[in-house]
Amino acid sequence: MKRTFTQAVLFILISTITPAVVAQNTSPIHGNFQLDAQYYFKDSLIGAPEVPQKLLSNGFANFEYVKGDFSAGLRYESYLDPILGYDSRYQGSGIPYRYLKYNNGDLEVTAGSFYEQFGSGIILRAYEERGLGYDNAIDGFRVKYIPVRGVTVKGLIGRQRSFFSTAEGLVRAADLEWNINESCDSMAGNKTQWILGGSFVSKYQKDQDPVFNLPENVGAGAGRISMNSGGWFANAEYAYKINDPSGGNGYIYKDGQALLLNFGYTKKGFGALFGAKRIDNMGFRSDRDATGTNLMINYLPALTKNHTYSLAALYPYATQPNGEVGLQGELFFNFKSGSTLGGKYGTDLSVNYSRAQAIEKTLIDTVGNPDAIDLGYTSGFLKFGKEVYFEDFNIEINKKLSKKLRMHLLYMYLHYNKSVVEGRSSEPTVYAHIGVLELGYKLNSKNNLRTEIHHLYTKHDKQSWAVLLLEYSLAPHWFIAGFDQYNYGNNDVDQRIHYITGTVGYTRKTNRITLGYGRQRAGIFCVGGVCRTVPASNGFLMSITSSF
């Protein structure tokens, strides 16, 4: 069935593009591709295993054809074999993503694969993060319709992608968003803007369990509101899910809830933001036995800063779907040039604090009452648990010092509950202080030098680290960089290792090729609060990307 559909998409693509290519000088088809190949050496010191294939590669290419209101596309993917750190179930090649779409402005119909997000995603988000090997695209039908100005209705039905096949469970969902100011003429010029939204998602999966009586249809609903007035903004979303016993929650029959709040104020040169959330038993997958990041229907965003410097990102946070309370506050300042704090060229400053901790849980004792439905625990909505999962306080300053010299400073205090965040027992809790100094020096309009010096101080886990990065770039095409991560403080003297890598890159328009060689430490690689574990490796890495 799937193959027939793919062939149909292919047929349309090929039959339309071939004459079009000959007929005119513009390309009717566009897309992009990426190929990563890694060559491995065994390195027992850092725990990099022998890779029998020596060379592993991941690649994909997207092709899209657009003509008027019609579009069609597909993605060819190949994992030959998957690079270490990617789920081994990706092994192989195929066309897991293909679609036909019609869009006339008010109406959009998609047949095939699609990505979608309702509200902030806490009830439904189908998306891809290729660097993580994350792809929960839905295969089925989707309709978007604008019945009146300011109102958008979406409906969908389908099965989620699971590597090179689709899940057994079925997803049905609908969403409505109403921009009040846009649809009511009397409010059109109003300074205060209101947007309301509501969604419903239901999944179906057959109960084949010999012991448990599992719900086959699981429904979830969510409501959201957002307000903007002058520089003030506030938005909230609440989601509720009925009982959904799963491998992830230990097969308890408790309902699930999630609440997300954000408010703040911003004007030119200043921004303030405060966020809070509460998650309680809100893991939601289209297969109750799915593991890892496979087949998630919703997305529970982490309310913590997404750091980019390697040592600041050494211990990243990921949301705990079984329960957490999170808070975040952030201030942004831009001191103008000429002011006392701004100096000659102006200064940017940001201060951020975030914290995540347990919700209060009182376990329900079902021992001695085998007929009772196991609800797992009770939890007061506003009661916090004692255990802290994560805490991050950081200050960043960005300043141009002279015509040639730029500086970026980061200080960060971190509290990381490794056992909880990485889901492993008896791991240490890490308290760390991290400092980063980055300097950029412009030799002339094309030649630039950049350096990063990081230090992470801690007595826990693998103790202290230092990092040095040196980069030379020749705009607009070339860069070369050397990077050393040195675990100099490790209590185990043999593990005081230099993880050195060198990288050369060439970019021309949309073609980019990088070649690197060195040691990669074992760690967690995260994008948008979703993480994958990267094992230690030693070898060459080549990456080619292009879009056309």
Place this chain on the structure above:
Amino acid sequence: MKKTFQQGLLIIFCLSLNVLYAQDAGRKVPTASIKTLTGEVFSTENFSNDGKPMIIDFWATWCKPCIEELNAIHEEYVDWKEETGVKLITVSIDDARTMTRVAPFINGKGWEYENYLDPNGDFKRAMNVNMPPHTFVINGKGEIVWQHVGFTEGSQEELIEAVRNVLKEEKAASEKAN
């Protein structure tokens, strides 16, 4: 499996034909639904700069080179606008996790661009963006005429040069028509 591979090959063949013949010229900015910083739905077919060129810049608050690029352009943006009339449109691909940071972040940098959000990557996919930063130059007719991936200090010169070329070509075309 073999069949899939054959299909893949067929596609690559078609693609290579395309690459041989293709130029970016003539491709309109694809239509996708994105959001303004205040959460309103916005269709990308409504991007406009009164017939003057535009730059579309895909970025994210967690992307260092993106911020460096937008900072670097910020220093010269007044001159660029004066010389070419260009307008820079930023499209943030921050998702629900960091999306609310975008507006205060931009103000905290003092940037004066036209800003949008693409939280689930719909426009990013339609524009075939692999990773940020990815910049596009759009001519007066709304067609993509130039694009570039990545940023190193100094490559903003190449970007404004591409904008100048658009103006030169448009001037030449209008003289020819007259």
